[in-house]
Amino acid sequence: MGAQAGFARVNVNYFYIDRPDHAGITEIMDFFSRMTRRPEAYDPEQGQELQDLFPDLVPEGRDLLRGAGGCSPYLKTLATQEAAWLPEALDTPEAAVTQIYAHLREVAPDQLGTELRVAKRRIALLTGLADLAGVWSLEMVTQTLTDFAGLAAHLAICTEIGKEFKRGKMPEIAEDDLPQAGGMVVLAMGKMGAGELNYSSDIDLICLFDESRFSEDAYHDARASFVKATRRMAALLNDRTAEGYVFRTDLRLRPDPAVTPVCMAMAGAEAYYESLGRTWERAAYIKARPCAGDIDAGEAFLARLKPFVWRKHLDFAAIEDAHNMRLRIREHKGLGGRLELMGHNMKLGRGGIREIEFFTQTRQLISGGRDPDLRVRGTVEGLQVLADKDWIPQGAADILTRHYRTHREVEHRLQMLRDAQTHSLPTSDQEFDRLAAFMGRDRAELEQELRDNLTEVHDLIEGFFAPEETDSVPDNYHEALDSEIIGRWPSYPALRSTRAVQIFRRLRPDILANLARSSHPHEALLAFDGFLAGLPAGVQVFSMFEANPHLVDLLVDIAGTAPSLAAHLSRNASVFEAVIAGAFFAPWPGCEVLEQELTQVMAQQGDYERKLDAARRWTKEWHFRVGVHFLRGVSDADAAGQQYADLAGAVIEALWPVVVAQFAQKHGMPPGRGAAILGMGSLGAERLNARSDLDLIVVYDADGVDFSEGRRPLAARQYYARLTQAMITALSVPMAEGRLYEVDMRLRPSGNQGPVATAWGAYQTYQREEAWVWEHLALTRARAVAGDPEMKRAFEDFRMAFLGEKHRDPALVMKELAEMRLRISEAKEPSGLWDAKLGPGRLQDLELIAQAATLISDGVGRDNIAGLQNGVACGWLSDADSVALGHAHRLFWQVHQAARLLGDRPLDAETIGVGGAAFVLRDTGFETMVDLADAMRNISAKAARVIDRLLPESGKESGA
Numbered sequence: 001m002g003a004q005a006g007f008a009r010v011n012v013n014y015f016y017i018d019r020p021d022h023a024g025i026t027e028i029m030d031f032f033s034r035m036t037r038r039p040e041a042y043d044p045e046q047g048q049e050l051q052d053l054f055p056d057l058v059p060e061g062r063d064l065l066r067g068a069g070g071c072s073p074y075l076k077t078l079a080t081q082e083a084a085w086l087p088e089a090l091d092t093p094e095a096a097v098t099q100i101y102a103h104l105r106e107v108a109p110d111q112l113g114t115e116l117r118v119a120k121r122r123i124a125l126l127t128g129l130a131d132l133a134g135v136w137s138l139e140m141v142t143q144t145l146t147d148f149a150g151l152a153a154h155l156a157i158c159t160e161i162g163k164e165f166k167r168g169k170m171p172e173i174a175e176d177d178l179p180q181a182g183g184m185v186v187l188a189m190g191k192m193g194a195g196e197l198n199y200s201s202d203i204d205l206i207c208l209f210d211e212s213r214f215s216e217d218a219y220h221d222a223r224a225s226f227v228k229a230t231r232r233m234a235a236l237l238n239d240r241t242a243e244g245y246v247f248r249t250d251l252r253l254r255p256d257p258a259v260t261p262v263c264m265a266m267a268g269a270e271a272y273y274e275s276l277g278r279t280w281e282r283a284a285y286i287k288a289r290p291c292a293g294d295i296d297a298g299e300a301f302l303a304r305l306k307p308f309v310w311r312k313h314l315d316f317a318a319i320e321d322a323h324n325m326r327l328r329i330r331e332h333k334g335l336g337g338r339l340e341l342m343g344h345n346m347k348l349g350r351g352g353i354r355e356i357e358f359f360t361q362t363r364q365l366i367s368g369g370r371d372p373d374l375r376v377r378g379t380v381e382g383l384q385v386l387a388d389k390d391w392i393p394q395g396a397a398d399i400l401t402r403h404y405r406t407h408r409e410v411e412h413r414l415q416m417l418r419d420a421q422t423h424s425l426p427t428s429d430q431e432f433d434r435l436a437a438f439m440g441r442d443r444a445e446l447e448q449e450l451r452d453n454l455t456e457v458h459d460l461i462e463g464f465f466a467p468e469e470t471d472s473v474p475d476n477y478h479e480a481l482d483s484e485i486i487g488r489w490p491s492y493p494a495l496r497s498t499r500a501v502q503i504f505r506r507l508r509p510d511i512l513a514n515l516a517r518s519s520h521p522h523e524a525l526l527a528f529d530g531f532l533a534g535l536p537a538g539v540q541v542f543s544m545f546e547a548n549p550h551l552v553d554l555l556v557d558i559a560g561t562a563p564s565l566a567a568h569l570s571r572n573a574s575v576f577e578a579v580i581a582g583a584f585f586a587p588w589p590g591c592e593v594l595e596q597e598l599t600q601v602m603a604q605q606g607d608y609e610r611k612l613d614a615a616r617r618w619t620k621e622w623h624f625r626v627g628v629h630f631l632r633g634v635s636d637a638d639a640a641g642q643q644y645a646d647l648a649g650a651v652i653e654a655l656w657p658v659v660v661a662q663f664a665q666k667h668g669m670p671p672g673r674g675a676a677i678l679g680m681g682s683l684g685a686e687r688l689n690a691r692s693d694l695d696l697i698v699v700y701d702a703d704g705v706d707f708s709e710g711r712r713p714l715a716a717r718q719y720y721a722r723l724t725q726a727m728i729t730a731l732s733v734p735m736a737e738g739r740l741y742e743v744d745m746r747l748r749p750s751g752n753q754g755p756v757a758t759a760w761g762a763y764q765t766y767q768r769e770e771a772w773v774w775e776h777l778a779l780t781r782a783r784a785v786a787g788d789p790e791m792k793r794a795f796e797d798f799r800m801a802f803l804g805e806k807h808r809d810p811a812l813v814m815k816e817l818a819e820m821r822l823r824i825s826e827a828k829e830p831s832g833l834w835d836a837k838l839g840p841g842r843l844q845d846l847e848l849i850a851q852a853a854t855l856i857s858d859g860v861g862r863d864n865i866a867g868l869q870n871g872v873a874c875g876w877l878s879d880a881d882s883v884a885l886g887h888a889h890r891l892f893w894q895v896h897q898a899a900r901l902l903g904d905r906p907l908d909a910e911t912i913g914v915g916g917a918a919f920v921l922r923d924t925g926f927e928t929m930v931d932l933a934d935a936m937r938n939i940s941a942k943a944a945r946v947i948d949r950l951l952p953e954s955g956k957e958s959g960a
Contacts, residue, residue: 040438156237
């Protein structure tokens with residue numbers, strides 16, 4: 001069909017015109033000035049008959065009715081019945097819809113059934129013509145149909161509840177409760193819930209009532225009345241009369257419909273979903289929306305159901321469930337096999353609407369527990385937000401959105417022909433010609449585009465849901481890998497379920513190929529075997545790998561390099577979610593951003609324990625990220641040390657107010673100025689490793705306040721002691737998600753014998769009058785990491801002033817340092833050459849010297865390099881000494897940092913394997929492990945000689 005006089009035809013895709021939602025237009029133009037297309041009359045005689053009924057319409061309107069009537073017997077019948085009403089409605093169709101709704105709200109209960117049917121007829125006619133003419137977008141069409149369905153359901157249920165009330169069958173319900181259906185809610189499911197009803201759709205409803213509104217005596221009578229009202233509501237909407245029907249109504253999406261009543265108590269439904277709910281029911285609730293009755297009660301019910309629908313972990317097992325569901329539908333409907341256009345089901349068939357919906361909903365289920373932005377109802381809206389948040393490629397979202405819209409328009413044309421609830425393309429040439437004319441299309445062009453679109457959707461989604469399954473393995477894997485190890489995999493817990501075995505069978509060839517190609521296949525196989533053996537269950541993890549094949553590469557890389565990290569992954573496989581949950585390799589955000597993010601994460605949790613578990617999940621993901629960046633060379637040892645420290649600082653800072661708030665519920669807010677948490681040791685110096693515990697001190701200032709003000713007041717000293725213990729517990733207690741950090745409080749005044757929280761005044765006095773030299777050495781690295789801002793500033797002011805005072809005798813400091821060095825040497829034997837921490841001229845030795853240099857020079861810097869520079873500035877160290885000690889510190893820090901990532905023991909060149917050795921050598925800059933060993937031996941000896949020369953004879957270690 002060419003351009004018609006009076007309007008311009010616009011071609012977008014092939015028949016879809018993307019127009020704004022007219023509900024938002026401030027100035028509504030008349031119907032005919034907005035037309036962008038019209039159908040051709042397949043049966044010109046029938047079209048002419050309808051056209052002749054409207055002699056006063058403008059030519060564009062008569063042409064539209066001629067095309068509609070010449071293709072669709074249903075639209076011709078409706079237009080004939082509404083010949084008196086239609087011309088005025090076409091002037092401003094939006095106003096006509098509003099008038100229909102307003103009229104229905106005024107209808108008497110005994111006339112509601114008839115008037116709803118008249119309204120349905122008019123809505124169907126007006127919507128159909130606005131759709132055919134391109135006056136309304138697809139979204140406007142489906143939303144109008146949905147809005148009418150919601151109003152019809154609301155009026156119907158309130159009418160029937162009102163009848164029960166008048167019969168005296170609604171105990172404990174007042175007349176004011178009737179506009180909310182007495183506490184009953186109708187949930188719109190599926191397309192109605194999402195605002196996507198199709199032209200001849202049935203409506204899927206779940207009816208529930210709020211049992212908490214009724215006493216035990218009234219409950220049974222109220223339930224019986226709700227059930228009766230629900231049945232009559234369904235009949236009012238569903239039954240065919242002389243005026244037709246309103247909507248085919250399906251109540252079978254409720255829990256266990258074969259045995260449950262048509263209206264259930266909310267508590268019963270919640271109990272079912274918590275214990276027996278299935279993946280398809282979770283998917284259904286993505287689109288669920290209260291549409292009638294007590295909307296507030298319905299929203300509260302859906303809020304309580306969120307943990308069922310939206311899992312806290314990335315839920316990749318939903319992929320397998322959705323794939324199996326697709327296969328069952330295909331088998332049941334006989335829709336498998338090659339694509340044939342004749343009779344093809346546009347909804348359930350290959351490349352159809354349901355495929356796109358499954359794709360969208362499955363991705364939402366996978367990720368929506370972590371990302372609330374994904375919890376949207378509409379399919380197109382869902383695709384776009386998935387792309388915006390980088391869960392799917394934008395190109396995939398664009399393709400599926402385009403084809404979803406075109407599929408839905410084809411579906412609407414099929415249903416408009418005869419008001420049949422069909423989704424299937426015609427099965428005869430004549431009917432296909434009719435469809436092409438109805439769409440204003442050349443048939444051959446239409447068929448080709450339908451075939452191309454369906455194929456593109458199928459290919460894209462099939463690759464997501466059902467990767468090619470093959471049990472083939474690399475030709476040479478037997479030569480590279482130990483078949484005996486592979487042979488024991490089926491006995492592992494992760495492979496005990498049929499589903500896990502099916503998914504793993506598809507993954508196995510790629511895993512074996514990657515292992516065989518690794519630099520040291522046997523070591524990689526052993527490490528992967530350890531990972532697999534440690535998995536408690538496999539479906540979720542294997543599904544994640546199948547959906548994200550690059551994770552297999554990462555796992556093999558980790559397994560071949562850091563078996564200890566692979567073992568950790570087997571116990572905490574959910575940390576892989578971090579790799580696919582956003583910008584995993586983006587620049588490091590810093591402590592402040594991390595604290596803000598964790599604060600938001602915990603704020604989304606309802607109770608204290610969930611906040612603590614959420615903090616553990618979040619911290620594991622970021623900890624894993626730091627380790628992977630270091631392992632893969634994205635960062636070096638120094639950057640990793642800073643990042644581990646940033647992470648720990650953010651956790652403490654974000655967690656402290658949560659602990660305080662929880663403690664205050666019983667004992668009141670902290671008395672006085674509050675408290676500060678001091679990070680000591682490596683945390684204070686901001687140089688943590690993968691396995692660091694946290695050295696902490698808590699100081700508080702009650703500021704003269706003796707007791708807290710709460711339900712159970714505590715004396716200030718007892719309050720802060722118990723609050724500190726609560727914080728230690730929050731950090732270190734094992735929970736469902738593990739623990740955050742081990743905590744060491746032994747650096748507090750008087751060590752294990754002193755109170756866990758120290759009064760601020762007493763702390764200052766202790767440092768000035770009682771503290772040992774080693775405690776002053778520890779103060780050089782101390783840093784306030786959390787707590788009251790004023791207290792944090794007060795500590796830093798005190799620390800800088802105290803360390804800057806010229807009151808220390810260098811000889812005394814060196815004497816005590818020498819004795820301390822000797823005690824450490826006697827108490828802790830180095831593990832050998834590869835022990836980077838213990839031994840003469842190694843990390844602990846070097847850090848003590850740097851701290852002593854800071855103390856002697858009255859410096860305030862926390863890190864070791866600054867300490868050595870202070871030693872040069874005060875004349876204690878020569879430039880050559882500083883260079884030798886600094887060189888040693890850099891090397892041993894690199895080795896120690898790498899060793900702590902690879903395992904919980906010092907390096908062992910014989911066991912770390914090729915991958916581990918390559919990692920260590922890359923970070924230290926040596927060619928071979930022999931070269932590194934020689935350097936460690938020579939550099940530590942040189943550093944030890946410098947230290948021995950600085951300290952009195954009593955502090956010299958043997959073997960230096």
